Amino acid sequence: MKKLATLGLALVLALPALSGCTGGGSGAADLAQANKSGEGNQQEIVFNAKSEPPDLNPLKSTDTTSFWIIDQLFEGLYWTNQNGEPVLAAAKDVQITENGKRYTFTLRDEAKWSNGDPVTAEDFVYSFLTHLDPAFGSTTAFQLYYIKGAEAFNKGTGKAEEVGVKALDDKTLQIDLVAPISYFPKLLATRYYAPINKKVAEANPNWAGDAKTYVSNGAYALTEWNHDSSVTIEKNEHYWNKADVSMPKVTWKMVNEATTYYQMYKSGELDVIQDLPTEVIEKEKNNPDFVNKPNFGTYMYMFNVEQPPFTNKKIRKAFAMALDRKLITESVSMGGETPAYAMVPDGVVTATGSDFRKEKPAYFAYDPQEAKRLLEEGMKEEGWTSFPETTLMYNTAENHKKIAQAVQEMISKNLGVELKLQNQEWKVYLDTTKQKNYQMARMGWLPAVVDPSFSLDYYLGDSPNNRTGWVNKEYDSLMAAAKVEQDPQKRNDLLHRAEDILIDEMPFIPVYFYMQNYLVKPDIHGLYFPPNGYPIARWATRGQ
The missing domain is CATH 3.40.190.10 (Periplasmic binding protein-like II)
Incomplete structure (x- = not known):
């Protein structure tokens, strides 16, 4: 021993x-x-x-x-x-x-x-x-x-x-x-x-x-x-x-309402707050109290692949390509976040000494024209002459609401699809998404371990976090092999192959990698x- x-x-x-x-x-x-x-x-x-x-x-x-x-x-x-x-x-x-x-x-x-x-x-x-x-x-x-x-x-x-x-x-x-x-x-x-x-x-x-x-x-x-x-x-x-x-x-x-907890910080009732109201971020960036820290996590929207319209992969990809992440991070969330075109965030050093994310920085791009083409192909495959009524859900919070509204506008402008918005309190929201009573829903993931495996685990077929209904045996098999692979480079390759499948199937939309702002x-x-x-x-x- x-x-x-x-x-x-x-x-x-x-x-x-x-x-x-x-x-x-x-x-x-x-x-x-x-x-x-x-x-x-x-x-x-x-x-x-x-x-x-x-x-x-x-x-x-x-x-x-x-x-x-x-x-x-x-x-x-x-x-x-x-x-x-x-x-x-x-x-x-x-x-x-x-x-x-x-x-x-x-x-x-x-x-x-x-x-x-x-x-x-x-x-x-x-x-x-x-x-x-x-x-x-x-x-x-x-x-x-x-x-x-x-x-x-x-x-x-x-x-x-x-x-x-x-x-x-x-x-x-x-x-x-x-x-x-x-x-x-x-x-x-x-x-x-x-x-x-x-x-x-x-x-x-x-x-x-x-x-x-x-x-x-x-x-x-x-x-x-x-x-x-x-x-x-x-x-x-x-x-x-x-x-x-x-x-x-x-x-x-x-306290869930952003303006309220911001005022509570200013009055001394709270010592630390996160997720500042977007309208005060620019002003507060010059405040010595302002702290901005990268978080190893992904802000995303899940698709329920068991319910129309997201039973169709081309439609899922169309929605993903219709979102202008640069606009969201610079003009809506405004916290210094990084636009995300994959699941695993920056910050993991691989066996070769490089960053896992930088080895494959993006799988797709913001492309409204291609998004529109994919949407039309997907609708034709489904035999739809009009797009089904679709609701985007988010848990109650001011920043989630503003991002959802921006997404709603982008989907309308780029795809001609009118999304309805619905919000629920966190505990109810978790139960709703667990029961898959949604079509498209906001979620975020901060893995317990800073490692690609713990990001990608989110969409395993038997993961409790995977509320999309998407199950892929090859994906699960690659993830299982990566868990026991002793060679660091081979493990790294297995994880990349798994992420290839995840993004190709697109049961979710990555939006940005977290950068958390605070007042302290x-x-x-x-x-x-x-x-x-x-x-x-x-x-x-x-x-x-």
């Missing part, structure tokens, strides 16, 4: 969102009371989540709003430091066999849950098996398919005892993989591999729905949750590395902006 060196004690928390009710997981209520009595609660940062997080159970959540909170409440065997590197977290040591297929972790003796329970190897085994159990119904179980026997168990063709996770004793966890995965530590640092407290979950399956019963093992504990209004987390006094947590309290408000109060220092998520307050302090 070869020993993997401990990489450090730092740990991050990432990504957007929230929920509501009041209390604190067993032990959290006492923590909240202690803080209110003056034990280190002089500092606080107030974010804006915009909306209620749909689910704060790490085994069930699928959206970035929930992820923002979850990633700060939990930690896995690894977490990610401020340099984007995986570091040992709940585990203090790991040994890896020479063939790279078995990891044996030793958990920290001082690792505890927010209610004071010790974190055990059995908690991890229980979490992984629950996540995979088809009866549990998690839609993110496929993220664990790297583990031996995981896919078979999740798909009902294998047994739980055949899954390659085992508690050798209270503090020793063994994981067997299907094949060696060079980036497995990065995977283990994602929320998909976070543990939950077995004792708490077995006693109350709804433990994650109320702050009074919520229990976590990360830097923070959930102490207050006022649904549709605010969420508060406070420093977890049982956390093994609490000395590394500078900010004692973090609150998220839930000038007395806040040490706020961390991960490359694939929203700001982390863990290391932040306040003061002149």
